[in-house]
Amino acid sequence: MVCVRFAPSPTGNLHIGGIRTALFNFLYARNQKGRFILRIEDTDRERSTPEFENEILESLAWLGLESDGEIWRQSQRLDIYRKHAAELVEKGLAYDDKTGQGTAVRFRMPKQKAAFFDLIHDKVEFDTTLLDDLVILKSDGYPTYHWACVVDDHEMDITHVIRGDDHISNTPKQICLYEAMGWKPPKFAHLPLILGDDGTPLSKRHGAVALAAFRKQGFLKEALLNYLALLGWGVAGGNEEIFSMAQLIEKFSLKRVNKSGARFNLEKLEWLNSQYLKNISEEDYLRRIGDFYPDRCGLREATWKKLVLLYRNRIKTFSGLTEQASYCFQNQIQYDPAQQRAFLETVNMCDYLNAWLKESAELESFEDVGAIEQMTRLVCEKLGIEAKILIHPLRYALTGHSVSPGLFELMSVMGKETCLSRVQRFIL
């Protein structure tokens, strides 16, 4: 049975590169009806923290990339690494290396030219005569990455090691370790790296690449997963790009993974997210944006519902709501004095606005969008002006901006009282 693992080290924030690796492992496991396990590689005593480990667990849970069975921690398996290292020393394939730092165990690197077959890169050639003897147990008794990785992948019956391309040069060392132990190495698949928008490998200086940052911006997990799945992997034909998790699982194949690195493109992710926002059911949309804003930004439920539906086609992520609709949450609109003057000094504009105010006051409420529009257009007709002559200054009076969603929908969200008081204050 296929068994794969995601093996992050809790020494930093889990970023989208790590998520992508986890996702590909997960997709492969589900596609093959195999197992996906999680192993925390916390052998760096200096840099590993429980906080980072927690972030990994929580992020994977949020995305639904949950492991099958127990979660392993290398720091709890030290005896196993030591036992196997001792075997190697006994067989003369490794030796104690005493230095000022203490005693480490080094593996005697065999000298050979060979190759391994990668599921993505095909044949990868190597020459271990160029390699130094490898430390497998550090002087603090902890295993090094290579040693813990090999021992665990063997002990846990991992059949396929699917990891980042940056490990491709490490693989020959690990293969030598398997051979020394007399173990059969797993199959390897080295995924192309995800790069920042400047084409260099993802790092802190690319800004918000931690998964937590995407959650905070209000991306849908489905969109994120869909986007990441398509970075470095494509479906034959390649014309469709919106896939559910079930479809991704069904279509996934390591054979179709690309060999070259892929730049992370935020604009495309945002586009994909907006597609999901439009395609999920209204009920689902309401529930999820509600989860994102538990306090509804202080609005009454009916108002909130109107507002978020009005912005549904306009926001790319949930956090876009407060950015775009700030005027719906403010008590008082700040106007640019020059802009305000320009509107008010337009011939007859004050009379027009007053005429509108007078008619508006007659409307019982601003609940009905159609009624507001009809009333406003009638006012314009009576004044003998085009509707937009009045619409533009009204928009500015209500929002302090020259762009917004449809004016009448917006008025309905804001309510009669707010609209009238804002326009009155604007005129003064």
Place this chain on the structure above:
RNA sequence: GGCGCUAUCGUCUAGCCUGAUCUAGGACGUCACCCUCUCAAGGUGAAAACACGGGUUUAAAUCCCGUUAGCGCUACCA
């Protein structure tokens, strides 16, 4: 430096294995037009790529070699 990996529109990619169907397809982004109270959304259309140089072949984006560039490894980090 040594060794390894990679190379199709600005970006993600389809095509490459099994050479002719590729005057290289799709998507994001960009631009134009339509719709329209502005902006989005939506619709229509446009510009935009086989890194370079050699081979092999009747024929190369596709196979081979080299060059260039980028990245990785070369830690008692993972």
